[in-house]
Amino acid sequence: MPRILVTNDDGVESPGLLPLAQALRVLGEVIVFAPNRNWSAAGHNKTMHKPLRVWSVTLADGSEAFTTDGAPSDCVALAALGLVETPIDLVVSGINTHPNLGVDVTYSGTVAAAMEAAIHGWPGIAVSLDDGDGHHWPTAASAAVAVARQVRKHGLPTNTLLNVNVPNLPIEQLNGYRATRLGHRVYRDVLIERRDPRGAPYYWIGGDPPTGIEESGTDLAALTEGYVSVTPLHMDMTQHRFLDTVRSWFVA
DSSP: OOEEEEEOSSOTTOTTHHHHHHHHTTTSEEEEEEESSOOTTOOSOOOOSSOOOEEEEEOTTSOEEEEESSOHHHHHHHIIIIISOSOOOEEEEEEESSOOOTTHHHHOHHHHHHHHHHHTTOOEEEEEEOOSSSOOHHHHHHHHHHHHHHHHHHOOOTTEEEEEEEOSSOGGGOOEEEEOBOOEEEEEEEEEEEEOTTSOEEEEEEEEEEEEEOOTTBHHHHHHTTEEEEEEEESOOOOGGGHHHHHHHTOO
């Protein structure tokens, strides 16, 4: 049976983790290894300057899981370096409680865990659920299984991961699946200054929730139209079309 590592960035007690792990058990043996706290928007961390603690916990359905005081990417790295019996055939990160669209992927701990899987040569899938009334976890879990089946059947190219965003709808209201590119996310961040009891300033980065431009073919458009968005991402971030231009700068 394939062995599937499940992690997230919302923490081992997140309500989206267990539905994902339970759903994926139809495909193989599931090992849960998730952070002990919320790491949302923490990006691709690698803990190098402190020791990492790892211990086991019991999930709500009685199954066992590993947890750590490290980041989501640490969970995958620790597993790859020997804390989990290998081989691992697939890493699935989620279900995140908010979507990860456009350049959200650079901030997302959910996506970072799937990136870490790609670094170690494992297929990685990041799964996120759109905002809305309540959380339709069964919809996102079902979508994760459907995408995981395809990855198990066809594989992924080297250094490639999938970013999956699921509409926050009942399963029967989904319109299907779309292969998409990253869209354009619009942030409305503001700097909020406060004063501590001694009068020294401190700051929050706040503002309204981000929106986006719904261009055809993007993850944003697919999600808005009721489709599960499946975006392939690659670890090579080189802007290849600009390489020749940069070379020309240094020609004598």
